[in-house]
Amino acid sequence: xxxxxxxxxxxxxxxxxxxxxxxxxxxxxxxxxxxxxxxxxxxxxxxxxxxxxxxxxxxxxxxxxxxxxxxxxxxxxxxxxxxxxxxxxxxxxxxxxxxxxxxxxxxxxxxx
Numbered sequence: 843x844x845x846x847x848x849x850x851x852x853x854x855x856x857x858x859x860x861x862x863x864x865x866x867x868x869x870x871x872x873x874x875x876x877x878x879x880x881x882x883x884x885x886x887x888x889x890x891x892x893x894x895x896x897x898x899x900x901x902x903x904x905x906x907x908x909x910x911x912x913x914x915x916x917x918x919x920x921x922x923x924x925x926x927x928x929x930x931x932x933x934x935x936x937x938x939x940x941x942x943x944x945x946x947x948x949x950x951x952x953x954x
Contacts, residue, residue: 873921880917880924883910 887910893901
């Protein structure tokens with residue numbers, strides 16, 4: 843194998859690794875976008891439930907609640923179970939999956 847053949851083989855390996863890295867980055871970005879969408883749905887659902895229970899007029903009804911729940915169930919089917927956290931901190935399990943920002947942990951924040 844000549845010098846140029848070795849250089850070409852190395853370039854091919856590097857190109858393949860770059861493609862794999864780009865795909866991993868795209869997958870991570872897609873997962874982050876899906877999580878943000880789920881966060882927004884949870885925040886809307888919580889707001890609707892709060893307003894309904896507070897007796898506020900003009901709040902979306904059960905149709906919207908059912909639609910949000912269906913969308914969240916579809917999210918769970920693709921990405922795994924949603925483990926909500928309390929406003930005071932992680933849920934009672936206390937594991938990393940229930941911490942804000944951890945896998946499966948959701949608590950809406952104004953920065954999302």
